[in-house]
Amino acid sequence: MTVSSYIPTAGAAASRVADSLYFPVGAKPQAMTVYARLVEHGTVLNNGKRLWQFGSAAPLFMCYVNGGYYNVYINNDKGQTRASAMTTAPTAGDIVELAAQLYVTGVMQLIQSIDGATASISSASNSITLPDDWSSIDLWFNGATSVGLVKLLNVCVERGVHNIDYMRRKAGVK
């Protein structure tokens, strides 16, 4: 685990409650790429924690942590789920870039670059029937339920499948 922001105390244990953030994006299931640039703050150390997610429940599309690595995952609420996982993980303090590609066939891949190094790409998932809609129009950051720890720098969601250089340009990073 990693340390979180300072919680002052003065005579008793004290808690800071979770931050909750979502935007009404309204992007329907389609071919798209979700780019996020962040300072790793501990999410990757906590299995199940979510970096972002379309929809608060199934059907949903999200980037989350499983097995100690970032994964991209889809549940179409029709009895099908798919995932694609990285095989390397950042450590706390790293600048992490993640570009999740969702093809119109439901195939997914995740591209990851740590501290600007050459990007690596996960194995492509099998295809899946895309749902007609996500469970809500919202794009959640840090999870609707399984909340992690992140310092977000940039987020950009583009129609179509794009590589990480293209997404960096669109996000204004490069």
Next chain:
Amino acid sequence: MPRRQGKAAICWTSTDANSERVHWLQAPLRAIQPSHTQTVYSGESLDKSVIESVTVGEGAHEMVGTVRYDHNPQGLVDLIKEGSKNTTLTYIPNLADPDVSYSVKLISPRGLGEAGLDPQRATFGEHSVTLRLRQTDESAFRNEMFRGTDTLFWYRAGDSLEDATFTRAGTAVRVIKGYGTLTETTNDKARLEWVSTKGTSGFRDTPSLLLESSRTNHCEVSALLSSVASSGYWTATTESNSIALTSEQTDPYGTSSGWLLSDNSTVWSGNIRSTFITGLSTNVALSAYMKAGSTMSTAYPDDGTLLRLVDNDASANRCVAQVHWSSGVPSMSTNASYSRWDYAAPERCRDGWWRITTQTTGPVVSTANHYVQIVPHTISGARQSIYAFGVQVETSTG
């Protein structure tokens, strides 16, 4: 000679030696407009009060779009020539995602006198032609074909959250720009934390949106580090030495709640320790803000400041940060005595303060009595003073 520079393409089955012809597009079709054509016979009564219409079938949906920046005019002519023969064309808006494609017929132009020059790039010899396309099944094109932009969402830390829903029921602390000043943020306000993209010791020149899970600081008195100030929560332990505590020191908030911990002799080792902390479970992260004092040991690497969590029942360290100071800059490493725990790089804050962190590599004993100990220096023959503030003990479950 075709030039491979496009991101989109229109393909068709070739009648020459190629298996397939591909006309690369510099950009997907621009200025796209939906259209529908249908055979309609209609008439109006003389007084215009009645309109009668007869339609034939359901008609066909079409799309009108413009090829822009085309610098392969002969290929463009070949495309229109082939489309004029009623050959099925395949339009692929994004070659990185070729599964999204449309089988279409070219409705117009049927034949091309000459390819017009592009209005913006004519001086570079690039051309522009408007095509009217109809899907082979006459169905409508997908709505996303007619979007104004490909960008579905864009956010950079520091942008407006007016359209967003943000909640946090309570205050929280963030670190602001410069080398880092702690600042309280009120409830339901998102925290913009400034970070350095050049490492944890760098100048904080980049904003980030800090989003965290809930956590509890189990150290019940995080800043009043003397027994007098904390009603006995912290006590100075002499062991074989004594320690002097001085309050009213500048802290990472920029106020005066820091403490100076000074050794009174060169004998190991005065320290302060907390009251027992109970109920810890799973992994533990221990942190404190520290700053080099005016009297620093030069006995590196044997000497160092210790911040540690001790299981009193087992008389065992659970996590330890051993900090070496050099010109006010801390570094953390392992030695024979303290090598079994994880630590993170010290994080710089204002006025020479650094956040020192260490964490267990496994769960602690939930029934055990733990305490936090801060030791300014760890060997005999040296004197060292350090500043301390903001002790935090947190677990992965609370």
